[in-house]
Amino acid sequence: MASVMVTGGAGYIGSHAVLALLDAGHQVVVIDNLVTGFAWAVDRRAAFVEMAVEDDRVRDVIAGHGVEAIMHFAGSVVVPESVSDPLKYYRNNTAASRTLIESAVTAGVKHFIFSSTAATYGIPDVVPVREDSPTRPINPYGMSKLMTEIMLKDTAAAHPINYCALRYFNVAGADPQGRSGQSTAGATHLIKVAVEAATGKRGHVAVFGSDFATPDGTGVRDYIHVSDLAAAHVDALAALIAEPTRNLTMNAGYGRGYSVLEVLDAVDRVTNITIERRMEGRRAGDPDALVSDNRRILETLPWRPRYADLDRIVSDALAWERTLAERG
Template identity: 80%
Template sequence: MIDGPIDGKVMVTGGAGYIGSHAVLALLDAGYEVVVVDNLVTGFDWAVDSRAELVECDVADEGRVRAAIRGHRVRAVMHFAGSVVVPESVSDPLKYYRNNTAASRSLIESAVAEGVPHFIFSSTAATYGTPAKVPVAEGDPTVPINPYGTSKLMTEAMLRDVAAAHPINYCALRYFNVAGADPQGRSGQSTAGATHLIKVAVEAATGKRDGVSVFGTDFDTPDGTGVRDYIHVSDLAAAHVAALELLVAEPTRSHTLNCGYGRGFSVNEVLDAVDRVTNVTVERRYEGRRPGDPAALIADNAAILAALPWRPERDDLDGIVRDALAWERALAERAS
């Protein structure tokens, strides 16, 4: 591993959004210099830490992105920008192939043209589709069942081919269910109308919503509701920093790694945790399954534990809920 930050800056696309803003914090806290590229369609300029510089533009704008890479001496890209709502990807697939696949192609081309040697990609467990077994490992079949997963898998394929043809290496990090907020209260999930379960549930517990819809009660799971592997967003951000250091230390190797804890909780178990932490009984509205939702997605995280010195520090469901709740209350104060 390298002893310190790279000789240049890290460009974080989507750094004004939920996961991207936490990666910015992790990079800055580790001593890296950061430039954020975000079109602010779903992100917030106030979510970008003051130690970073913000360039407001779309990642598909190759002229402005290339100028930013040159002007800021960018030596690595962390790519978070994109669209992330699975049901919306089913109803509006072209949006996802534009924002996730076509825009990523433009960004990768800009990075290659400007000689950026390292690229970290925000991928997803949705690339696996409905896995034949859980936990699911990186070498298992990738058969997405929704356009969101397909759009991300296509970008992984582009990175693999580009790394074989050009002097750039990459790490594709396949996220499972990201939740929680910065324990220091510096960032959290702020998007209106978010669909992530823990975000929705703490909004209900604080009166922003009148309840939580539970989509599907007849899955082949212990209680019939969907099971997911929830990872704290700050642990995920730390994994990105460790992945960058691995790419710098081994510049001819690329990696695809699951980001999860290797343990799943059902929707009902998550809502039980929210009830415990908030001392509020959130109303549960049981509805039919949503298109594109597998019964269970749990990470086999052996590869990331072997490849990186990263170890989960916040693997506690109640703790994840507490941090999400604290951020929700901070947002309410900001709005008042």
């Protein structure tokens, strides 16, 4: 078992990775500046330090906890905001990651797992998308993540550290045991928005575009349960430890796409409520379909999805939304 530092571990995906690491027997220290995260989301079995990843004192945390590996989730993730405020994304994602990587190298960290994104592909020529597809981000969010991937590749070539970049598709759902979930106010992810509508937090769900080249005209995306994604990080860590000179870049998805209307139908089924849908215009840069070719991760890791069912993803997201409503 390893001592792992999780950046952004008070956030949505990071808090689930913390749970998966702890459940697997690893030691965990979380650093998070709590700008978008929540201290209560950090499992009590983990150590927690309120700190930004670009802080020089990160090296002291690494030394104090004997950190052998870093899982890096901290950063900004709202695509439209990255277009309107690109420098925020190059600061919070690219520049901060550069400082963190330098801290890791200086402190002798051996393994680095990076939270990347399918946005690195931009609008793909071929779907499903393979890892060797061209990387042509169409927004600063995707570019900021791709730049970090490049920094990791160059750093691993020059220093005794290896890395895994996991390119996420659409992450959704919540911990099946109800320990964490997506809690950020004003979230833009479809399933989160839909379950907010189902619990009365929103009056309707906007459907952006009905003229895509898809069977029902709405955009198709590959949705992955957040707990399956967290499990992939734990397996990726084991792979890096087993082969210290190996670097990995892998898609994290199910290889199956659902349209916006199919997702909303699933929410209607699970809740037995008909959510109001309002058709609106397309958002700039939205591809018709974005679905992973996930053969590489299935061939490389022992990882196998446990929750690859759309209704299950919706059910877990809904359960968490109801928990948040009870908390007030």
